[in-house]
Amino acid sequence: MRTETDSVSATVTVLKHQLNVDSFVREPAKLLQMNEVGVCNIMTQRPIVFDAYKENRSTGNFIIVDRVSSATVGAGMIDFPLRRADNVHWQALDVDKAARSALKNQKPAVLWLTGLSGSGKSTIANALEALLHTCGKHTYLLDGDNVRHGLNRDLGFTAVDRVENIRRVAEVAKLMADAGLIVICSFISPFRDERRMARELMGEGEFIEIFVDTPLDECARRDPKGLYKKAFAGNIANFTGVSSPYEAPENPELHLKTMGQEPARLALQIEEFLRSRMEEK
Known part of the structure; x- marks a missing residue:
């Protein structure tokens, strides 16, 4: 996943729904074909810096690049961080x-x-x-x-x-x-x-x-x-x-x-x- 400021390994964990570009109706989907649009959750291997796209188009957009071929396979807009990103912290453990x-x-x-x-x-x-x-x-x-x-x-x-x-x-x-x-x-x-x-x-x-x-x-x-x-x-x-x-x-x-x-x-x-x-x- 590449943004204006970061490049990080990422996984699309949940495709929540597909968006019909003609009627804007949300439709169930398991995958997206060429030129289709959907809403999904993305998990990154480490935290990244970004803004919501509606607030800053430069720091709120991203592309998805295949790590083997280096081909761009998708592009998107960041809506918001998942709540757990702010509410979950690493707990220090004495036994490692x-x-x-x-x-x-x-x-x-x-x-x-x-x-x-x-x-x-x-x-x-x-x-x-x-x-x-x-x-x-x-x-x-x-x-x-x-x-x-x-x-x-x-x-x-x-x-x-x-x-x-x-x-x-x-x-x-x-x-x-x-x-x-x-x-x-x-x-x-x-x-x-x-x-x-x-x-x-x-x-x-x-x-x-x-x-x-x-x-x-x-x-x-x-x-x-x-x-x-x-x-x-x-x-x-x-x-x-x-x-x-x-x-x-x-x-x-x-x-x-x-x-x-x-x-x-x-x-x-x-x-x-x-x-x-x-x-x-």
Whole structure:
């Protein structure tokens, strides 16, 4: 998000409604197409300086720029800050991340497994947590399907909902890392920008992106939940790899090619990578 005075990473968290430019009637909407206008909430990674557009057009306007292509994808006017920006303050805590980590005798980390549905992420993540547990490590596994039964049960699978799904999970992972845990996240997380957002939330060196690389044909052959069969038949909309894109990591910390590899061996490879990384610091 770029304004007259700032440039900051930002996420559109809620699209409240679309505005019909002919009648000015408010209409429900999940997304905005080219040249459409809507009212939304935007969360910035840090506070910015601005005025309401009605008071100052120069400091009250903004544009949204794609971080990968640098293309301008939207423009808008700032109406008002959310009330919580003024009423919520950071509470100082006596016990910090370093103290919690020292008590557990480990360094916190967020191991983020990304890949297509059926690539083996959950199986590898489960084997990895079992392995770390036997090594005496304090862990927690956040699985894509499991969080949709609770925390994210209100979200669907549109591009907007997928972004919000990852935003929430990243915030939870950040809290768990702050507790000194090794957090294993197993999510398709198809968009590079959202994985980048998750990385930026974490401390220096804490985020470890792991690309579970399985060809689409193999994922479809496995089809453990019968989802690809439904997607190819047109019965599931916005299915990653079929009717919705998957943006593969460009520079992951660890690239796992699963063909011909056992999940337990791949989990051991992650554990060895994590151990060597922790020993370096």
